[in-house]
Amino acid sequence: MEEQRIKISSGRAVLIETIMFFTYAFFAVNWIAGSTLTPQIMDYFKLKTFASATFISNAITIAKIVGNFLAAGILIKLFPKKAIGLGSGLIVAGSVLAVLAPQYWIFVLGRFFMGFGGALYVVYFSPVVIHYFAPEKRPTVNALNGVAYNVGGIIAMLIVGPVIRWLETWQYSMAFFAAVSGVLFLAWPAVGQDFELNRSSGTVAEKYTAGDALKDKFNWFFPLTYSGLLTFYIVLLNIFPISGTTAINSKTLSMLVAFGGVAGSILAILLARVFFRRLPVIRWSGLAMTLFGVLMFHTDNGTLSMVAAFAIGVFMFLPITSLVMIPQELPNMTPAKLTTIMGLFWALSYIIESVVYYLIGVVIDKSGYSAGLTIALVMSATFFLGSFLLPETGRASKK
Structure with a gap:
């Protein structure tokens, strides 16, 4: 039964893995683009010290901490399709809010929402892997998921500079990358699906709490x-x-x-x-x-x-x-x-x-x-x- 389910779901599994991989990769692009644009952002919001500027990245980090703690509860309540969609949507919404921010604290809030979405995403990779992929395929899929952020880093290093020169302002540059994340968010409803969360080898397991x-x-x-x-x-x-x-x-x-x-x-x-x-x-x-x-x-x-x-x-x-x-x-x-x-x-x-x-x-x-x-x-x-x-x-x- 388990092997048959994995075989039947293999095509859908590849699509799910592809959307999730690139969603997290472009989350990384958004994060690194923001860091690359730190001098312009510091000037725009009149920040004076590098320590103050680190709050921009740490806003994402703090959001990821909160999101990581809440990820399991959100998954159980919303089930995988909506929970993963929520993560993707928050990445997009946070990116847009940061671009439109008239004040520094609103910019930080946007980065917070973005980080929250990224937190959900990185946690949800693992349950997707053990549900859709047979044990012998999991090392490969885990390796791909593990490098998703790094792929985003490479994309950022290659294209952030040209995009900044093309669009000139940090707002337009970050909006460009937010738009890519938006396309992936819109693709998710057609691909995602729900699955059983408390089953191990065909039997229902005991509840495991925080x-x-x-x-x-x-x-x-x-x-x-x-x-x-x-x-x-x-x-x-x-x-x-x-x-x-x-x-x-x-x-x-x-x-x-x-x-x-x-x-x-x-x-x-x-x-x-x-x-x-x-x-x-x-x-x-x-x-x-x-x-x-x-x-x-x-x-x-x-x-x-x-x-x-x-x-x-x-x-x-x-x-x-x-x-x-x-x-x-x-x-x-x-x-x-x-x-x-x-x-x-x-x-x-x-x-x-x-x-x-x-x-x-x-x-x-x-x-x-x-x-x-x-x-x-x-x-x-x-x-x-x-x-x-x-x-x-x-x-x-x-x-």
Whole structure:
């Protein structure tokens, strides 16, 4: 029955995955475009310090924290089709509100709504994966979902500049990207569908509440592991490109990190076919990412900087599939339980990241970009250290 349902739904599953992938990718484009346009936005709203400007990005982050906590409840109440549609709609509505904002606080509110929609989206990837895709296909789909934001980052780096030159103002530029998200939002009702949330292997599972999740130590170690990588990644995309602290152009290095992320995701798909353990991939990728970060920040050789940047991207995204497979492979997992776990995971990860990101902004104001980037680099080590606290859900060989 289960295999037949997955087979019957395979065409619809591909369409659902495609719409969700590009919706989240263009959420990333909107976010990064806003960060790229930070100088113009600061001038427009008469902001004086970089720490104040970080509230623009942190508005999205705070919204994502709230949205992550509420995602499971919204999914259960609205069911998948409406819940995912709500996330997409909020991304569009928040983008439009930010573009039309006459005052800074309204701009921040728009970014808040946008972040809330993104929060729902990133949580809903996992229940969609375990419902529509057979276990042997999940590593591939997880890898694609994991790189969606990075694809958005590449799109942003390639087209934000030309769009700004074409449309001239930050409002028109951000409106252009909001329009793309609007098209994806309008496509969702024709593609999305509802499915059972509390069923595992054909049987109805016990209800798993947020309280149950908070009592499980796994749900604390899991986001702690990821938070350092998340902080490092957001800093590399949003602060590093304007830092001017490396041997060659920082924007070039950021783009190489993004392309390395795509390569890392492709490698993750290939690796998942022959290697079925999760923790070794997380552990050694995490260590390599941090070490290559040290090299990129401190070498005076441009070629080494470029190699290190690409390697950071590879080792940042290679282990993401292994990381998100762990909760999917826990015993008696259902879409509803997985949504609760992933909602808490993203919320706690972003709580840690948002605090550290703001502190990095304060440090940059006082001591310069190098000091702020060093904090991000130290934080990245949580990915390596946390791998010693997580359970191994993989197996030694293919069954």
